[in-house]
Amino acid sequence: MQVSDAADPFGTAALRDGLVAAWRSSPTRLREDIATETDLVRAGYRDRVLTELAQNAADAASRAGIPGTLRVWQVGTCLHIANTGAPLDETGVQALTALRASSKTGGVGRFGVGFTAVLAISDEVEVRSRTGAVRFSAAQTRDVLVEHGLIVPDGNVPTLRLAWPSATEPVAGSDTEVVLDVRSGIDAETLLDDFRREAIDLLLELPALQTIVIDDDEFVRTDRILESGLRELRIGDHCWWEHRGAVARWLVPVVDGVVRPVHDDVLRAPTRSDEELSLPALVVADVPMQPDRRRMLPGAPVDHLAQGYADFVAALPGDQRLHLVPTPGFARSEVDGRIREALFEELRRTRWLPAAGGGDDLAPDRATALTGLDDDLAEALDEVVPGLISPSLCSPRHAAALAAVDVHRIGLARVADLLAGHSREPAWWNRLYEALTPFVVDAVTAEELAALPVPLSDGRTVTGPRTTVLHDLGPLSLPWVRLVHPGAAHPLLSRLGAGTVTAEDLLGDPALAAAIDDVHHDPDEETAEDLADVVLTLVAKVPAGAVPRELGALLLRDADGELVPADELLLPNAPLEEVLVADSPFGTIDAALVEKYGAEPLRAIGVGWGFTVLRAELPTGPDHDLPDEDTWWQTVDTDPETLVAVRDLDLVDETRWGRALALLAAEPGTAATLTDRDGYTAWWLRNYAVLGDQPLGHLRYVDDADFEGLLDPCTHPDAGSFRACLAGTRIEDPDLAEILLDRLADLGRRPGPAAVVAVHTALAQCYAAGTIDLDGVILPAGVRSLAGTVVDAADALVADLPWFAAVIPADRLVAVGHAHAAALAELLDIAAASTVVSGEPAGHGRSTTWSREPEAVLAAVTVGLPLPTRPLVVHESLTVRCTGAITGDREVPWWVDASGAVHCTRSGLPGAIAGLSRSS
Template sequence: MLGEVSVRLDGRVLSVANTGAPLDESGVQALAALRASNKSAGTVGRYGVGFTAVLSVSDEVELRSTSGSVVFSSRRTRSALAQFDGADPGADVPALRLAWPTANLPVAGATSEVVLTLRDNVDATALLGHMVREAPDLLLELPSLASITVGGREFRRHEHALASGLTDIAIGGDHWWQFVSGRARWLVRVVDSVVRPSADDVLRAPTRSDEELSIPALLIADVAMQPDRRRVMPGASLAEVAVGYADFVAALPPKQRLAMVPLPGFARSEVDSALREHLLAELREKPWLPTVGGKDRAPNRAAVVPGLSDDLAELLADIVDGLVVPELSGPRWAHALATVDTHRIGLARIAELLSGVVREPAWWARLYAALEPLAVDALAAEELASIPVPLSDGRTVTGPRTVLLGHDIGDVLGVDWTRLVHPEAAHPLLSRLGAKTATAVDLLSDPALRAEIEDLDHDDPAAAADLSTVVLALAARGDPGALPSWLGELLLPDVDGELRGADELLLPGAPLTAVLVDDAPFTSVDSAFAERVGETALRAVGVGWGFTVLRAELPTGPDHDLDDEDRWWDTLDDDPETIDAVRDLDLVDEERWSAALTMLATDPSTRPLLADRGGYTAWWLRHNAELDGQILGLLREPDDDTFTGLLDAVHHPESAVFAAALAAPAVDSPELAQLLLDRLADAHRQPSPAAIMRTHTLLGAAAAARVLDLDELHLPDHVRAVTGAVIDPADALVLDKPWLSAAVPHDHLVVGSLDTGEALADLLDVSMASAALRSVVISTGRPLSWGEDPTAVLAHATLGRPLPQGEVVVHPRLTVSLTGAFDTEMTVPWWVDEEGTTHVSASWAAATWGVADVR
C-alpha cells in the first residue's frame, strides 16, 4: 500500500504525518545511534537521512507512531547530561541521541507523525511554502508515496503505463514520462505530449544530492553514496547506471528522441562528465534513431542527409542505408546527430551513391525536384556535378554539364547523336548544374547528325526509318527557315519503296511539279508515310512542295550544288556569312516561268530572297529566268522609267516582289550594256531625249568604273543622238564641254554626263566634240573682271553661286570660227576659248549670267 503524507502548521507547531510503516524499537535505536533508517528497500524513509533535517528548524521533535511514540529534545538532553556529569547547561548537545517515551499518538488515519516545535527564528510560512514546492519532486523521487498534503493543498501522483514501455506520471496538471532501467529511473517532463528536456539538475539517489548534472533527463539512481548522501561514493560504477538510457530514448516518440541526446558542453561535476560519456557511448551503439522505413538504427550505423524532405527520403530509401527520417534531418538536430556519430551524407556522396542506379526517367525528375532546394550555391552545384542523367535514347550519363535540355521539343525520344535529356527527366535543376538548352533547330543543326545521315546505308531501311522518325519529329517543331539544307540528305521512302534523299522527293500533289521540266530528277514521297509524319515535318527537311531554300552558315566557296554558283561567287567581294538560296531553279521549264515566279513570290520562305539583289536567287533569276522570251535582267519594272523606250516593262502581277531580279536603274552587267547599245541603235525604238541622256550617262559611268570590259562588247552600226536620231558613229560627237552644245548640230550630238564623256566616247568608239573641233573667237569684246559688273554680281548672288575669279570678255555679238569636224562661222551665246577665257554675248549675259561660269 502506498504511503500518504500530510503536513499541518498550527501556530509554531509543524506536524508531518504519514501512513507508512509504524516505528519500532530498532527504528528508534537507528535514529538515535546511527541516524540511518532500518527500513527495507522501497519503503519511505529507508535511507533515514531526511530525519536529521528537522534540527534545522526545531530543537523539540516528537515522533509519534501507532506502535509507540518518543520525544527528542535538546533541552531535556542538556538537562540530563548536566545531572549526569555536570556538563554546562548552556552547551550544545546532540539532540537526537536521547529519546524519551511519550503517550501521544499520531493523528487519526496516520501511522506515524513527526511534530516539530519551530524555533523562534524560523519563518513558518516560508517553510510551508518551500515544502509546497518540494512536494512534486518528492512524489517523483519516492515511488512509495501516493500523495503529499501541505497546509490543505494536496499533491497526488497518478501513474499510467504507456504502450511504448514508458509510464506517464501526472502530479496535478504536470506530466512526466518515466522509464525504469536496471539501476535507474529516467524521467522527462512532458507538455502537450512533447518532451521538455532538463537544462540542469542534480543526481537523485533517490532524493536530491549535491552532484550537479547537465543531462536532459531527471535521473533517480541506485548508486553508492557517501554517508551524508550528498556525494557519490568514490569508485561507484556510473556505467551501470547509464545502461538502459538508449532504451528510454527509443521509447519516446520518434520525432522527440534527439532532444534527449546530451550535447557537448562544460561538465558541471566529475559525476556529470563521467555519466555523459557513458550515456553517449550507449546512445551511439544502441538502436534507437528512427530511419526511413520504420526501423530504428544505432546512430553510428545511420546516415543523415541535412535538409532531407519526405520526397527525397522516399527516393533515397533503398539507396542510402539507415537514412535518418526527415523530421530529424533539419539543422535543429544537426548538433545532436553529430554528437552520437551519425554519418552526414552530403550532395557529393548522394551523387556517388546514385552511380549505376537504374530507374525510370520520371523517377529521376522527381529526384531532381527533391534535390533542388538543397542546391543553394555554387558549392552544392559542384557536389552534384556527377549526378546521373537519363537521355532520350535510353542511355544514362554522368553529369549535367555534358547534356542538353530540350526547349519546346515535346516528348521526342531517340536522339542518339547528342546527349539530350529524356523529356520525362527534364528539370530546371539540370540547367542550374550546367546543362545547356537546345531547340529543335539546334539539335537538327548538329554536325554529328549530319555525319549520321551521311553514313546511312540505302540498303538498311530499318536504320533509315529509326533516324527519320526522330529527325522529322524535331523538324515539325523547328523553324523551317533556320534548318540546315543538308537535312535534305535524310533518306525517306519514295512511291516505289526506295530510299531517296528528302530533297529529291516531292509531296503528293506538290505544285512545284507543274513548273518543272518533264525530266526533272524528282519523285514523290510515299503517300502513306507522308500522311503519317505530316507535311510540315517533310517540308522542313527539304521534301518539295514549292521551291526549297538552301541555307549554309559561314560558307567558304561555291560548293553547294547550285546552278552557276561559281559565276555568282565571282560577283562577291568577300565570303558571305550565310547563303540563303532557292534550289533547283535550273529545272524550271522556260515556258513556265510566269507560274514559277508567282510561286516564288507568294511562298514566305522564298519571297524574301527575291529582294536581295546581291543574293544568289535574284542574281540567278536576273541572268537565267525568262518571261515572254526575254531574260528577267533585261526587263524593267513598270514604275522604273530609267530606260523607258529601250527596255521592255515586265508584265507580271508580282513584279514588285522580284524587282531585284529585273534590270537595275544602272548599268551593272555586260549583258545589260550590250542590250542598251543595241536598243539605242534600233531605229524602231523611240526613247525620249531624257531617256537617251540617262542611258548614255549610265553607260559612261559603268565604263569609267570599269564595270564593263569594252573588248567583250559588240558595237552596233549606229548610235543614238540626243534628238533621237539614229546616226553613223563617224558623224557623231560626244559632248564633253558644255559650250559646244551650241556649236554642234543636235542630230550629231551624243549627250551623257560631261564628267564621263571621255569614257562614253571610248565605249561608243565616237569622237569627243572638244577633240574634233578647233575654234577661234573672231568678234571683238570688252574685257572686264567678274566683280566689275553689277549685273554679274547681282545674278550670282541671286543664284547663290560664288562669283568667278578672273576675266570675262563681253561681246555685243559673239562669233566663233570652227574647223575640223565642221568648218563654219557661227554666232553663239557664250564660249570658252582654248586659253580658257570665258566670252559671252551682251544680250545673253544680261539674262543668264549664272551659266557663264560653267567651264
C-alpha cells in the first residue's frame, strides 16, 4: 500500500514494491538475497555489531564536521545506539536495503552491507533520524512473502531488504538512533560488556569519534601534540603515542612515558580485520579490503604503509626506539610478512639510531653496537670506534632488534683490535681499563680482550696483558718480563692475565722459555750467566714441584767451563752416574754453582742426582721426549689426567739394573711411579729393564703362584717396591706368551696343576684379546696336561663342557675354565672334547626332579646357586659308554646326555649343579 511522502520521506514503499516484484519474477533472486544476507550475518559480519554501527557514526560525524559521540544503552529487550552527525538520507536508506551496494563516497563507512551485522542479535531493527525513520522486521517481511505466494526456504527471510517508514524520532541530543529488539536467548548485558571492551579500540581507529558511552560508562579520547611531533592520545587511564603518516596512522601504548610494544594485533582498516600482525605498533590505514572488511583483497599493496615509520621511531626517546623494531620471527600472515619486510627496509635505510656522542642520528648500515656499552666506555671509545650508537641501545635485550636492522655488532675482541696502533697517555689507558672492568665477567669475556694494548714503562705499547707484569719487581733483573707503566696500571690487567711477581708465576712465564731459547741460539756468556742467576734465585723461593720442566734447558757451566743445559748435568757424586752407560750425555756441573745456589734449586731445574720424574698435566700424546713413549701410548685407552714418568731409563747400563732398581725404589718420587702397572715407568721397565738375562716382565714376584714353575721369581731385595714391573696374572707381552707356551712343553719345568690351569687361562684370555697372533707363533709339539705330563697335541683334549672332564684321562686333559675352552683349543690347535667324544649313560636310573632330592637342594643352598631346570635321572652308580677319541666305559659322578637330561649319582649332585651353572 502506498503512503504519502510526508509519512514515507525515504520512499520505502516504492523500494518494497520493486523488490517484491523482482522476487516474484525471479524466485531465484529471493533465494540469493536470503543466502547472501545469511552468509554476511554468520560469517562476514559476525561479532561486529558495535564496530559497524561505530563506523556509521564516525562517518556521520565526519560529514557534519563535528567530534562524534556514540551512545549505547538498554531499555527492556531493546538496545539503543545513538550518534551525532549527519542524519539519515534517502541514499542511506537505499544502502541499508541493498546487500551489494553502499552509499559510501568518503569516510570509513556509510550504511552499507556492514549494517547486516545487527541481524546477529535482532530480527526487529529501527533506524530513527532527524530526517525520518525506517524499520526492518523479519516477521513483517515474512508476512509480505507469504501474502505474495513466495516460498520462504528454511523459514529464513531477507530482513534488511524491505524497509517500512516509522514516525519515531531519535532520542534527544542525537541525530540518529538505531534500536535493536534483542532476539530471545541473547544476553544484552553480555553484549554491553563486549561493547565496553571494544570502545577503546574504536576510539583509536575512528578519529571522527571522540566519545563512546556504554550505559553509564563513558569513554572519551583526548589528544595533544608533543614536542617530538607525535600526538598523545588518552582514553581514561590508557595512553598512546601516535604518528600520522601520509598513508597510515601508527600508534603504540605508553605507560609512565615508556612505550609498550604490542607484538600481537591485527590490521585495522580502519577497524579490526582478521589479518593478524606481529608488529610492535598498531597500524590504522585505508587499504583495499574484501566486502566484509575482514581480509584484504588479494594482491592489494601494503608496502607503502611503512612510509614514514622510521620518522615515528626517530621521534621516540633515544632509549626506546628499538622497542618499535619488529621482533624477528615468523610472520602471522601474508600481510604481516609483507608489512614487516617493508618496515625493515624503511628502518635499514633511514637515520634514526642515536649516536653515542650525541651527534646526528645514524642509519643502521653505518652504525656499530657494542653489547653492554655504558657511558664511561662510550666516552673512552669516542674516537676509536666509528658509528658507535648510544649506550642505552646496547643492552643484550636489544641484540635481536639490532640484528634485524643489520646494525654491525662488535664484541670486546673487536674493540681490542680497533685500539691497536693508538698512542695515548698512560692515564687515558687507565681510564679505559676502568671503563672495561664491568664487562669482564667470565673467562670468555676476558679471552676476548686478550689482544688489548698495554703501555709499558719503557715507552712501548704491547699487545696483550698476558705478556705483562704489573708490580715492582725489586732489584732483580728480569729481561723477559714486560713492566706495565705505573700510570696505566689497573686491576683489570691482572684479571686479563697480566703476571704478578711471584716467583712461581715468573718461572712459568712463556717469555722466560723464549729467553732461554734465545740464549741457546746466541750463547752469549754474560747473558747466559745473568739469566741463570735470576732463574736460580727465583727457583729457591718455590717448591721443587712447581718448577717448569722447560727450565731444564737453562744453560749452566759444567766442570770444564762449558755452557750446558741444566737437564744434561749431574751434581758431583750423583748416584745416577753409577748406573748410566759410559757414553751417557750427562756432564758434571761446576762445583762453584753448587756452592753458590745449593743443590736443591739446581735439582729443581733438572740437574741430576737420582732419576728425574717428569710430570705433565692433561697430556694428549707422545711429546715428552721419553724413550719408546709412542709405543706406550698405543697401550693407553684414554689419555691420563696426569703423566708421571721417570726420564732417561734408556741410558741405564744393562749390567747395572740391579743398582738402578734400588735407586728407583729408594727415592719417594720415583718409587711412586713403580706402583702404577699401567703407567709409563712400570710398562717400560717390564719390557726393557733386565735382571740377569731376563726382562723384568718375564719374572714373577716370589709370592705370585699363578705362573709358579714356569716363570722364575725375582730375587731383587726391593722387588716388593717394583712388583707392578714384574709379570702379573695377565699376559700383555706376545714374547711372554711364547715363552710360557715353550715352558709348558718343557719337561724340565715342574709347574703344579693350579699353575698349569692359571697359565692356560691367561693364554686363552690373551689370545681372545688379540695379543697373540697365530701367524707369528711357532707352537711346541707338546702341551701340558692336568697331570703335569707333556702330551702330544694330537692326543690332548680340552674339556669344553664340564662333564667331559670326568671321562678324559688326566694325562690327556688340558684344563681351563669353560669360558676360555674354545679360545685355548684354537690357540693350542687341540681338539675340544665335545667335538670328538660321544658318551651315553649305561643302565637305567630313577627319573626325578631337582627339588625332590635333598642332596641337590642342600648343595644349591650351600653354594648359593639356583636349582637346574633340566630333566634329572639319579643312578646308584653311573657309567658312561664313550666313543670317538675316547672309548670304553667310564664311571663318572654326573653326565649330560644328548637330549640334555642330567644323569647323576647322589654324590655327583653338588658337582652337577656347579658345573651346569658354569656351562649355561
